[in-house]
Amino acid sequence: MQYDSIDHVEKDISRIFMGTMAADSPEAADRIYGHFLENGGNGFDTAYIYRGGQSEELLGEWVERHDVREQVVLLGKGAHPPHCNPDAIGRQLLESLERLRTDHVDIYMMHRDDQAVPVGEFVEAVNVHIGAGRVGAWGGSNWDFRRVDAANAYAEEHGLQGLGALSNNFSLARMVRPVWDGCVASSEPAYHRWHVRTQMPLIAWSSQARGFFTDRAHPDKRSDESLVRSWYSEDNFRRQARAREMADRRGVEPINIALAYVLCQPFPTFPIIGPENPDETSSSLAALEVELGPEDLAYLDLEDGG
Ligand SMILES: NC(=O)c1ccc[n+]([C@@H]2O[C@H](COP(=O)([O-])OP(=O)(O)OC[C@H]3O[C@@H](n4cnc5c(N)ncnc54)[C@H](OP(=O)(O)O)[C@@H]3O)[C@@H](O)[C@H]2O)c1
Numbered sequence: 001m002q003y004d005s006i007d008h009v010e011k012d013i014s015r016i017f018m019g020t021m022a023a024d025s026p027e028a029a030d031r032i033y034g035h036f037l038e039n040g041g042n043g044f045d046t047a048y049i050y051r052g053g054q055s056e057e058l059l060g061e062w063v064e065r066h067d068v069r070e071q072v073v074l075l076g077k078g079a080h081p082p083h084c085n086p087d088a089i090g091r092q093l094l095e096s097l098e099r100l101r102t103d104h105v106d107i108y109m110m111h112r113d114d115q116a117v118p119v120g121e122f123v124e125a126v127n128v129h130i131g132a133g134r135v136g137a138w139g140g141s142n143w144d145f146r147r148v149d150a151a152n153a154y155a156e157e158h159g160l161q162g163l164g165a166l167s168n169n170f171s172l173a174r175m176v177r178p179v180w181d182g183c184v185a186s187s188e189p190a191y192h193r194w195h196v197r198t199q200m201p202l203i204a205w206s207s208q209a210r211g212f213f214t215d216r217a218h219p220d221k222r223s224d225e226s227l228v229r230s231w232y233s234e235d236n237f238r239r240q241a242r243a244r245e246m247a248d249r250r251g252v253e254p255i256n257i258a259l260a261y262v263l264c265q266p267f268p269t270f271p272i273i274g275p276e277n278p279d280e281t282s283s284s285l286a287a288l289e290v291e292l293g294p295e296d297l298a299y300l301d302l303e304d305g306g
Contacts, residue, residue, distance in 0.1 A: 048111070110140050208271075257292075
């Protein structure tokens with residue numbers, strides 16, 4: 001495993017985060033989370049709305065049963081629409097902490113933004129919980145980078161803690177249609193330039209494009225509607241072909257090239273993976289051994305016109 005840090009999180013954080021949308025029983029949590037921890041992973045991404053609260057409960061129960069709270073980095077999210085407002089932040093966070101059986105999350109993210117709300121109101125609302133010791137770092141998931149700049153300018157003016165990380169979509173395949181309403185990807189050139197300039201950490205979701213780089217995705221295979229809708233495009237299939245060719249040359253899987261693409265960006269990245277079993281985790285972790293330089297990234301990005 002590789003580790004990096006994020007301001008206001010007092011532990012080294014594994015470069016790869018475990019997603020928690022898939023596990024649906026204590027046995028699944030034991031199998032998937034236990035194996036991830038044994039392999040050096042300690043970052044877990046969860047949210048108030050996942051599985052109607054079950055994901056937080058399973059994670060909290062697993063952490064308590066194995067007595068690993070000191071070891072793990074919990075990323076919790078809240079204030080998803082229709083409750084994307086300053087009041088819901090505290091109300092949901094307290095409930096999340098109870099489900100997670102802890103008194104704090106290492107990282108708190110607003111799950112969405114509502115640009116109709118003055119950004120300072122969100123900054124103030126989260127800072128109440130930072131002051132109370134319930135939140136370490138905080139950030140936004142599916143946030144526009146211009147709102148992050150505005151929020152951080154407000155925080156600085158008012159002596160408050162600004163956003164220290166983002167959790168937007170980012171993968172080698174571009175999300176052509178949002179997987180869910182209100183999803184934001186950090187892949188567009190303006191976002192990419194902003195991450196490089198600000199070095200804002202990106203905890204990237206659907207970092208493997210939900211399986212697009214496995215044999216499951218092919219222009220003729222159309223049964224997985226959500227994969228087709230969000231990821232099928234000519235450019236993505238060109239990227240897939242290049243990832244396959246590079247994988248053959250290096251003796252790894254195409255999905256390893258896809259995840260290495262996220263890991264090797266010129267700004268801090270922490271891809272979240274969503275394995276459904278330990279074998280998928282092991283296969284994904286092989287990406288940590290793959291080094292991609294600027295020329296490799298440009299080639300995979302079709303910067304030569306593809
Ligand atoms: N902030 C947000 O708005 C947001 C949105 C989406 C997700 N997330 C977070 O991000 C996490 C991960 O997202 P994701 O599930 O979309 O991630 P992902 O890793 O891009 O996709 C997961 C899917 O890819 C397949 N897969 C994963 N690893 C594989 C491997 N090594 N080999 C073959 N297939 C593999 C699995 O499909 P099969 O097992 O079906 O083959 C799995 O269902 C979620 O659990 C959640 O915590 C956050």
